Amino acid sequence: MLMFLLLASFACTKRGKENMELRINMPEVTINYDPQKMEDMFSMMIALQLFRGLMRYDAAGGIRLDLAAQWEKSKDNLKYTFKLKDMTFSNGKPITSRHVQMTFARMFFLGSSIAADIDYIAGAKEFRATQDLSKLGVRPISEKEIEFTLSHPSALFLKHVAVADCSILPLDDFKANLDLTEAGAYSGPYKIKSLKVKNEYHLEKWRSDALDSDNPPKEVIFFRSSIDGVELARRKLTDSLDAQPVSKADTEMLGKSGWISSPTELTGETFVILNPKYIPSELRRYLYLKTNPKELVATLNEPRFKTAFGLVPIGLSGDLDESDVADLYREKTEYKGKKISFKIDYDPESEVNVKIAEWLRKIWSSDKVEVILNGLSKSEKLDRMFSKKAEATIGRKGVDYPDGFSVLTYFKGQYASNYFHVEDKEIDKAIGDSLQMTDSVKQIQAYKDIQKLILRHYTNIPLFFGSQASGLWSEKVKRVPSHPMGAHTMPLEVIEMRTQ
Numbered sequence: 136m137l138m139f140l141l142l143a144s145f146a147c148t149k150r151g152k153e154n155m156e157l158r159i160n161m162p163e164v165t166i167n168y169d170p171q172k173m174e175d176m177f178s179m180m181i182a183l184q185l186f187r188g189l190m191r192y193d194a195a196g197g198i199r200l201d202l203a204a205q206w207e208k209s210k211d212n213l214k215y216t217f218k219l220k221d222m223t224f225s226n227g228k229p230i231t232s233r234h235v236q237m238t239f240a241r242m243f244f245l246g247s248s249i250a251a252d253i254d255y256i257a258g259a260k261e262f263r264a265t266q267d268l269s270k271l272g273v274r275p276i277s278e279k280e281i282e283f284t285l286s287h288p289s290a291l292f293l294k295h296v297a298v299a300d301c302s303i304l305p306l307d308d309f310k311a312n313l314d315l316t317e318a319g320a321y322s323g324p325y326k327i328k329s330l331k332v333k334n335e336y337h338l339e340k341w342r343s344d345a346l347d348s349d350n351p352p353k354e355v356i357f358f359r360s361s362i363d364g365v366e367l368a369r370r371k372l373t374d375s376l377d378a379q380p381v382s383k384a385d386t387e388m389l390g391k392s393g394w395i396s397s398p399t400e401l402t403g404e405t406f407v408i409l410n411p412k413y414i415p416s417e418l419r420r421y422l423y424l425k426t427n428p429k430e431l432v433a434t435l436n437e438p439r440f441k442t443a444f445g446l447v448p449i450g451l452s453g454d455l456d457e458s459d460v461a462d463l464y465r466e467k468t469e470y471k472g473k474k475i476s477f478k479i480d481y482d483p484e485s486e487v488n489v490k491i492a493e494w495l496r497k498i499w500s501s502d503k504v505e506v507i508l509n510g511l512s513k514s515e516k517l518d519r520m521f522s523k524k525a526e527a528t529i530g531r532k533g534v535d536y537p538d539g540f541s542v543l544t545y546f547k548g549q550y551a552s553n554y555f556h557v558e559d560k561e562i563d564k565a566i567g568d569s570l571q572m573t574d575s576v577k578q579i580q581a582y583k584d585i586q587k588l589i590l591r592h593y594t595n596i597p598l599f600f601g602s603q604a605s606g607l608w609s610e611k612v613k614r615v616p617s618h619p620m621g622a623h624t625m626p627l628e629v630i631e632m633r634t635q
Contacts, residue, residue, distance in 0.1 A: 155632055157352040157611070160373040162513040163359045166336070169313055170302040171247040174521060176378065176533065176623035179299055181336055181357055184325040184627055186302030189217050189235065189281075190293055193346060193629075196537040196620055198297050201345075202230060202322065212288035213257075219279045224305045224320035225341050232275035233307065239273045240309035242300070249300035251547045252291075252540070255570055257284040268309075287571045290578075294536045299624075324628050325355060334359040340628070348614070348631035355627055361512065363484065368394070374609035377622040380485050381605035393610025400602040401619040402448040403533040405440075405487075407495065407596040411556050413477055413526040418504070419593035421470035424463075425498055428598050434494055435487065435599075443597035445586040446542050452575070453539035453582025463590060476505035480519055480528040483510035487603050491529055521554055531603070533621045539582040540570065546589050556594040 161177040168181040191201035200206075203217040222230050242250045243263045254260065257272030272284030285292065295301065304313060305320035314320070317327050321341075328339040336357040344351075360367060365385045367373040377399055381389070386396070407426070409419045432442045445455025481492040496506040511519070519525040535541045547566050548558040562585060569581040589595065604622075608615050613633045618625040 155350075155353040157355045157374050157627065157630070157632070158372065159355065159357050159375045160362075160364055160367050161357060161359050162517070163334075163361050164514045164517050166357075166359070168336070169315060170300050170304070171242055171245055171249065173300075174248075175517060176621060177357075180623040180625075181338075182302065183299045183323070183624070184338055184355065185321045185323045185327070186299070186304065187323045188296060188298070188301045188303055189219075190297035191626070192297050192536065192620075192624060193626075196624075198293055199345075201297075202303055206293075213285050215283045215285075215292060216276065217281050217283075219281070221279075222322075224322055225326040226305075226320040228305065228320060229278075230303060230322060231278045232281040233278075234303055234305060235281045236268070236271075236273050236275055237306040237309045237311075238301070238304045240268060240271055241304065241306060243271070244309050247300065248545075249295070249298065252544050253295050253301075254567075255286050255289050255292075257286045259286075288573055289570055290573060290575075291538060291540055291570065294538055294541075298536050300535075324626075328354065332358075344626070344628045346626055347628045350613070350632045350634060351628040352630055352632055361514075365389075368607075368609070371609075374611050375622070376605050376607040377615075378604045379607075380487055380603045381607060382486060386605060386607065389607060394607050395612060395615065396606045397608065397615035398602075398617040398619060399606040400533055400604045400621040402451070402537075402600065403531055403602055403604070403621060404443055404446070404448060404600050405491070405529065405531045405598045405603070406443070406446075407479070407598065408520065408525065408528050408530050408555060409594050409596070410523065410526050411592075411594060412523075414475070415472065416593065417472045418470055418475060421468060421504075422499055423590075423593045423596050424468040426495070426596050426598075428596075429457075431491065431494055432599050435490060437487070437601075439603075440599040440601040443599050445583070445597060446546075446589065446595070447539035447582060447586065448534060448542070448600050451534070451537060451539045451542075453543075453579050453586070455583055455586055459583055460587070460590065463587070470501070470503060472503070474503045474505075476507060477526040478507045478509040480509045480511050480516050480525045482513050482516055482529075484513070485603065488529055491598065495529075523554055523556065533623070535620075535624075537620065539579075540566075543569075543582060543585050543589075546585075555589075557589055557592050559588065559592065562588050 167173050167178050170182045170186050173179050173182050187201050189203040191199050204220045206217045208215045243259050258270040262271040274282045276282050303322045324342050324344040325338040326341050329337040338355040340353050364376045364379045428442045432440050441449055444457050444460045447453045482488040492508050499506050520528050543566055545553055546557045548563050565585045572578040614631040616629050
């Protein structure tokens with residue numbers, strides 16, 4: 136009898152431990168969870184758990200203190216001073232102002248994508264040219280106080296500091312390599328437990344967090360797989376299909392097994408990218424003008440999708456409505472160039488992607504235009520898009536923080552994350568000028584004007600906003616807060632797990 140009770144106790148303990156483990160599958164894409172080198176949402180999702188910054192976003196997009204205990208700004212809005220909490224990295228080393236300085240210096244040293252957003256920090260350009268820290272407006276005042284000096288006021292500074300790209304790293308030298316192994320030091324509430332299993336990133340929670348749910352995941356395993364997500368769910372190998380499209384039939388099937396859904400990726404946009412290397416300007420213009428996103432949304436007949444006329448999500452500062460782009464659609468839609476054939480990349484596993492691809496082929500094809508549908512795995516499609524090798528592709532992107540500027544900065548030239556084939560000094564200047572505006576009305580108009588400049592390159596065709604993602608989580612999960620910017624912006628400690 137005693138042996139039976141012991142075995143039963145062991146079994147319950149094992150099940151309880153397994154129930155506190157969250158497994159999240161990803162496509163077979165290249166993962167880089169260095170916060171300053173990540174390029175995709177899957178890398179960002181991992182990085183956000185491992186590293187945290189002075190400020191943070193909660194699941195709903197609000198800004199909160201994180202590693203900083205408090206902050207204040209000068210009367211002229213040019214200096215921000217942060218006082219750090221008494222916190223450590225996962226290896227026990229105290230987080231100091233020196234680490235903050237080296238983190239921001241490294242952004243400019245590497246030329247990371249966030250550096251394009253925050254180049255209003257005083258001395259950023261001079262530092263990139265000279266690597267002289269004394270020229271950069273990020274200065275430790277004491278071990279626990281750091282001062283930022285801006286070249287001009289910016290209403291976006293705190294929003295920028297709160298993004299995952301600005302997470303504080305354990306660096307004493309901005310040129311040093313970042314250790315991302317089990318031996319690394321992490322500023323977030325999770326650390327790397329093991330990388331021993333191929334294609335797996337095993338995280339464990341090592342500290343509490345202000346946003347902890349009553350029962351946060353104790354361990355999280357991110358794993359790459361070519362197997363369909365729903366099939367993984369059937370086999371109980373994954374606990375999340377949050378970012379994946381799932382059919383109504385499969386959603387009902389999973390619901391019967393206890394899976395729950397939470398609103399996600401409401402700000403995401405689906406669009407078409409046309410590569411000017413393969414598709415000339417005259418044809419790109421013709422394709423843009425032939426594409427009526429209202430007709431597509433009506434064809435898809437999905438209430439979650441809202442017609443996109445611009446690049447900034449509906450509801451954020453600078454979003455475009457139909458009247459804003461009416462002048463673009465008044466032009467003639469005739470193509471007189473030579474006959475051309477091109478491929479459009481799409482994901483055949485996505486019902487919505489298939490419908491979009493077939494609709495585009497139908498409206499674009501003519502005696503002079505041949506559209507070839509090129510079905511690829513999600514990882515292949517992303518690789519071709521990021522490497523700018525796709526002739527045309529159906530893409531999708533969310534926002535990094537809740538402001539229109541977070542979208543526009545991806546169209547700034549000379550930064551690797553600009554995979555939209557836009558290199559325009561006029562656009563670069565307009566983006567820079569908008570950042571200096573303190574009048575919200577003028578800034579909103581600037582955002583609208585910038586989008587129109589971008590659209591006239593005819594390399595990006597907006598289709599619709601709204602989520603193709605299911606927002607589904609397994610029966611292990613009791614509650615997942617709404618995360619309108621997507622799971623890649625959600626700290627996983629806010630998830631509440633069920634207990635056995």
